[in-house]
Amino acid sequence: MSAGPEPPAGALARLLADGLAHLAATADPGGEHLWPKPRSAPSTDPCNVQLGAAGVLGVLARAVRSGEPAAGPLLRTAARWLDERLTLPGRILPGLYFGRSGAAWALHDAARTLGDEELAVRAGAYALRIPLTSRNPDICHGLAGAGLAQLHLWHATGDRRFADRASGCADALLRLTTGTGHGVDRPVGAEHLRELAGSASYGFGHGVAGNAAFLLAAGRDLARPDLVDIATGAGHALCAVAEPRGDAAAWPKGPGREERTDLNFWCHGASGVGTFLVRLWTVTGHAPFLDHADRAARLVYRDRCRTGTAACHGAAGNAQLLLDLADATGEARYREQAAEVAACLYARAVRRDGRLLVPDETLRDVGAGYHVGLAGVLDLLLRLEHGGGRSWLVDARRPAGTPAKEAHPDGEQRPRTPGTARNG
Numbered sequence: 001m002s003a004g005p006e007p008p009a010g011a012l013a014r015l016l017a018d019g020l021a022h023l024a025a026t027a028d029p030g031g032e033h034l035w036p037k038p039r040s041a042p043s044t045d046p047c048n049v050q051l052g053a054a055g056v057l058g059v060l061a062r063a064v065r066s067g068e069p070a071a072g073p074l075l076r077t078a079a080r081w082l083d084e085r086l087t088l089p090g091r092i093l094p095g096l097y098f099g100r101s102g103a104a105w106a107l108h109d110a111a112r113t114l115g116d117e118e119l120a121v122r123a124g125a126y127a128l129r130i131p132l133t134s135r136n137p138d139i140c141h142g143l144a145g146a147g148l149a150q151l152h153l154w155h156a157t158g159d160r161r162f163a164d165r166a167s168g169c170a171d172a173l174l175r176l177t178t179g180t181g182h183g184v185d186r187p188v189g190a191e192h193l194r195e196l197a198g199s200a201s202y203g204f205g206h207g208v209a210g211n212a213a214f215l216l217a218a219g220r221d222l223a224r225p226d227l228v229d230i231a232t233g234a235g236h237a238l239c240a241v242a243e244p245r246g247d248a249a250a251w252p253k254g255p256g257r258e259e260r261t262d263l264n265f266w267c268h269g270a271s272g273v274g275t276f277l278v279r280l281w282t283v284t285g286h287a288p289f290l291d292h293a294d295r296a297a298r299l300v301y302r303d304r305c306r307t308g309t310a311a312c313h314g315a316a317g318n319a320q321l322l323l324d325l326a327d328a329t330g331e332a333r334y335r336e337q338a339a340e341v342a343a344c345l346y347a348r349a350v351r352r353d354g355r356l357l358v359p360d361e362t363l364r365d366v367g368a369g370y371h372v373g374l375a376g377v378l379d380l381l382l383r384l385e386h387g388g389g390r391s392w393l394v395d396a397r398r399p400a401g402t403p404a405k406e407a408h409p410d411g412e413q414r415p416r417t418p419g420t421a422r423n424g
Contacts, residue, residue: 007346012339015346016381017070018355019374020063023056024074025353026368034081035368038360045093046085049102049392050140050312053082055370058106058391059379061113066386079110083119086126094134096145096392097205097371101130105149105392108156120157127153128161132169135176137199139210140267143173147214151221151394163222170218170227173211195230201254202241203263204272205312208234213276217394220283228283235280238273239292248302249295264303266317270296274321275390278328282396290329297321297334304341309348310361311376315341319380320390327389335384342384345377 026035033046034053049055057078063071082103093099104127111119127149136142147169154162177198201207212234219227242249250262251273263269274296281289300307300318308314319341326334348363349356357366360373367373379391389395 007343011346012342012381012384014356015349015358016068016378016385018357019378019381020060020068020071020074022352022355022357022366022374023060023368023378024070027074027077029077029081034078038362038365038367038369038373040360040362040365045098045100047082047100047103048095048098049106050097050371051367051369051373052103053078053085054103054106055097056368056375057082057110058102059370059375059382061106061110062379062382062388062391064113066382066388068382075110076114079107079114079116079119082107082110083122092130093141094130094132094143094146095136095138095141096149097140099130099141099146101127101146101149102392104130105152108153112156124153124157124159124162128165132165132172134172137173137176137211138206139214140205143169143176144211144214147173147218148392148394151214151218155221155394155397166218167222167224170215170224173214174230177211194233196234196237201268202238202251202273203253203265203268204275205267207254207268208238209273209276213279213393216276216280216283220396221394231280232284232286235277235284235286235289238277239288242273242292242295245299247295248298249292250299251296262299262303264296264300264307264318265313266320267312270299271318271321274300275324275393278321278324279393279395282328293321293325297325297337301337301341304344305347308361308363309345309358309377310372311379312361312371314361315345316358316376316380320383323380323383324390338380339384342380345380 035056044051046052047054060071060075060078064075086103094101096102104123108120108123111123132146134142137144139145147166150162150166150169154166174195178195196208196211199207199211204210212231215227216231219225242251251269253263253268264271266272274293277289278293300321304315309316311317319338322334322338345358349358352366358374358377359365360367368375370376
């Protein structure tokens with residue numbers, strides 16, 4: 001497929017600057033939603049990551065940390081709004097994207113970015129009150145997402161209560177998904193996926209890849225090799241059900257699920273599966289995991305001009321997989337490809353009030369929300385411009401500027417020795 005016309009010099013920097021300016025111009029601290037809810041959006045928690053304030057707050061904090069000073073005043077305003085809203089009575093759901101776990105995560109990160117220790121303490125206390133009794137195991141709504149937030153807050157605070165709660169989420173998730181009568185592992189075999197048989201699909205947002213990504217991070221950081229073993233089994237299962245597409249690979253939504261086109265998104269399909277597999281490779285060093293992550297990346301790069309804009313199911317999320325592979329392997333081609341995907345976002349941009357903005361998933365409106373709107377695009381642009389890791393995941397920490405793996409003289413990518421660094 002043709003890459004399409006090259007965007008003019010400075011085009012992506014313009015998208016970033018105009019996007020941040022649009023967020024500042026459209027914030028409504030007195031409103032029910034801090035940013036206007038798109039007409040097409042369903043009713044949702046105004047505080048959450050998916051469509052609410054938390055996702056935008058996370059991006060603003062990243063912008064300030066990345067040296068974008070224009071985001072500073074809005075970061076403080078948004079943090080104050082979210083802090084006040086979290087004190088109001090109401091139902092508290094645990095999910096990372098649709099529930100309140102992402103809100104607590106974003107507020108704590110914003111507080112640390114602002115140097116507001118009292119706000120950080122309040123955000124941590126709120127996170128400790130989030131109920132972890134969901135009957136949903138997934139990243140978006142349930143225990144895997146809640147557990148990731150608890151794990152992140154343990155790293156951020158050193159408070160062992162968060163580690164214990166993250167470990168409890170892993171155990172509760174496995175109770176929901178082990179030995180069920182309905183699952184995704186039947187075509188693969190129970191030897192690969194017995195513990196995650198109750199996952200709803202193969203994808204990241206609601207299925208095996210996302211659930212296993214949480215178990216992998218928890219097992220790695222909490223000294224629980226049992227969880228790493230289960231995540232590794234999930235990786236083998238996902239490799240087994242991959243469907244070749246030339247030098248690329250696609251994944252079905254689940255066993256027996258036929259789709260009209262290849263799924264190549266974060267929520268379902270290649271982008272999310274690759275997001276998990278590249279992280280599994282950094283922990284295990286097992287070459288087929290990297291191979292399948294690369295094949296997933298080939299699919300999302302190939303389809304870069306055919307997908308929508310969103311982080312959940314579009315180019316903004318797909319390009320993040322390419323940056324994950326660039327960081328993990330040190331190979332510049334992935335970063336170059338991510339920039340090409342971002343150029344496709346530029347091609348979709350519209351003019352609003354003199355600003356150049358990427359529309360939301362409908363391609364008819366400009367909404368601020370993270371997973372289906374402008375904030376997810378800005379997160380990608382900040383990462384392209386300034387570097388740094390993937391938002392809303394808990395990755396192994398390593399010295400800045402070093403890949404997760406290093407190339408050995410025989411050309412094979414192998415696990416790095418913990419604590420070592422490579423210049424350049």
